[in-house]
Amino acid sequence: MGDVLNEAAWLIIDWGTTNFRAFAMTEDGREIERIEKHIGLLSIANGQFSEALKQVLSEWITDYQRLPIVMAGMVGSQQGWHDVPYVKTPASFEGITEKAFSFELEWGAKATIYPGIKHKNEQSQFDVMRGEEVQLIGAKALLGKVNFHAVLPGTHSKYANVTDGVIQSFSTYMTGEMFSVLSKHTILGKDLGPSKAQFDSVAFLKGVEESNVESLTNQLFLVRTHRLFKQLNNDDVLDYLSGLLIGHEVKSIIGHINCRKEPLNLIGSYQLSKKYEMALNALGFISQVLDGEECFIAGMKQLQMEQQHEEMDVLS
Structure with a gap:
């Protein structure tokens, strides 16, 4: 664990059904380091997302408790940590942030999950992305x-x-x-x-x-x-x-x-x-x-x- 992680000011997490990726970012948005784990959503038993995240972060960053976390992907689906409703098209990034779901992690840091998008075509059929x-x-x-x-x-x-x-x-x-x-x-x-x-x-x-x-x-x-x-x-x-x-x-x-x-x-x-x-x-x-x-x-x-x-x- 390098001293470079002392510069981390926030974390980006892409948590999908089969894989987990995290990126340590500086205050000005520069990536310091990243990790990838095969702990997709489907492998988390009984909805123990907080415990799984704590284990990964504690092995990576000594003082992870101070870092706010932003997440996107299937972590915001019905099978994920929290079900964050879709934003409908046309979708601006301002509209996406307005519908973001924020909560406090068990160790006190703020977490935010951004929503996915749904689109209804001319035949009234839906499509989705996260x-x-x-x-x-x-x-x-x-x-x-x-x-x-x-x-x-x-x-x-x-x-x-x-x-x-x-x-x-x-x-x-x-x-x-x-x-x-x-x-x-x-x-x-x-x-x-x-x-x-x-x-x-x-x-x-x-x-x-x-x-x-x-x-x-x-x-x-x-x-x-x-x-x-x-x-x-x-x-x-x-x-x-x-x-x-x-x-x-x-x-x-x-x-x-x-x-x-x-x-x-x-x-x-x-x-x-x-x-x-x-x-x-x-x-x-x-x-x-x-x-x-x-x-x-x-x-x-x-x-x-x-x-x-x-x-x-x-x-x-």
């Missing part, structure tokens, strides 16, 4: 733009439209989860053996090219028939499947926007975002990758500053 809205707020600050489109690749990939600095609409694609289920629990991934380390771009782009927005379930069976008739090697099957699914998602999105002149912003891990970038480039569209963690930290800093301004307005 955590990605923070990344979008951070992307707005990092890009220096109030109008942009973004895709946030992941287990549940999100496409979002930000206009005039406000999150106007978004939609969710279960691309990552579909890949996991299809590759592990269906005939498409049966008897493939261990995944190879090297990514095959040819097989991936073949999947992107052959993906079809209207007939995904029909296209998916090509994973089996291409393998059966030696049009794909066993080692390339999963890259082809990834291309089919990402291609389907990307083609669904670009049908609604024009990203030939303005880049579509990809916010997430570098490795996964580069696959989306490759798919977009193959289809004649441009994109740029923004680091997901960098966007998350920038977004939390923006929310924290806005909340402090609101609290000062109340006191004045």
